[in-house]
Amino acid sequence: MSDREHLKNAGLKSTLPRLKVLNLFEHSKERHLSAEDVYRQLLTSGDDVGLATVYRVLTQFEQAGLLIRHHFESGKAVFELNSGSHHDHIVCMQCGHVEEFFDPGIEARQKKAAADRGFTVHDHSLYIYADCNRPQCPNRDGKN
């Protein structure tokens, strides 16, 4: 399916800024991007899109289910393409590197914990903050 159709299916008019943002998420090396990241990368590649538009488009994409919004520790939102398969995140506190994982046992226990208390679950977020210990991880702070 083309990006144009993708947007149509999501109930969104197919406009230039939206195509650029979607394309960026599909081809960027980084899987998790903040609004600022998106804005800068588009600027760099010569595709001028206003920052306000980036924010609007990201929110629309989230509502349409194309993107997932995360709030890592920084208090600043990052987005990733919605692959359809839910997963949780391990974030390196030194370099910001993110790895994903999925544990059906954890999912099941969460559901149960909520159900036991009478809650109807809409969503959940699990972030593990850690050191990635990879050789290429610079032990500098303040990158994010």
Add this chain to the structure above:
Amino acid sequence: MSDREHLKNAGLKSTLPRLKVLNLFEHSKERHLSAEDVYRQLLTSGDDVGLATVYRVLTQFEQAGLLIRHHFESGKAVFELNSGSHHDHIVCMQCGHVEEFFDPGIEARQKKAAADRGFTVHDHSLYIYADCNRPQCPNRDGKN
């Protein structure tokens, strides 16, 4: 142990603003408070403390291990007294009501997921977003 000693033990000079903030957390009906909440409640009870001081004190308390900082969905930080016993949170999306739970199975599986990938865990956060379904939950949004 008195609040003064509490602060001393934490390596913090015992000042009026810090005592007021600590006291508020110990006696407030709400367990989870934002900086703004703390500021307003102190104003209301006639204890004038500057907003900047509230922020500073909260951060110091967090570093001293007296408080725990959470980032719920809103992107705005809330704090709770550190009871020493770790737990996770279920947050009602309708009324902001928070319930706590602890599941050793979830904890263990998280540790394993990280260890399997070579990470050294520092911390983690698990929030379940749900409807609390309590009779007293007003189904209005926009409270938070």
Add this chain to the structure above:
DNA sequence: CGTGCAATGAGAATAGTTGTCATTTCCTTG
């Protein structure tokens, strides 16, 4: 290809939080 409504861009506005700096408070010592 024009027309209308939705989308965009620029910049102002807002929310939450941190930084600056002159003034005040707390603890120690005399």
Add this chain to the structure above:
DNA sequence: CAAGGAAATGACAACTATTCTCATTGCACG
């Protein structure tokens, strides 16, 4: 108990992330 110096405070400016406003532009549809 008073004085002094370091640390803490308060008022406000500054900053970051995000949303709002509104005049202009661009898409889809006939």
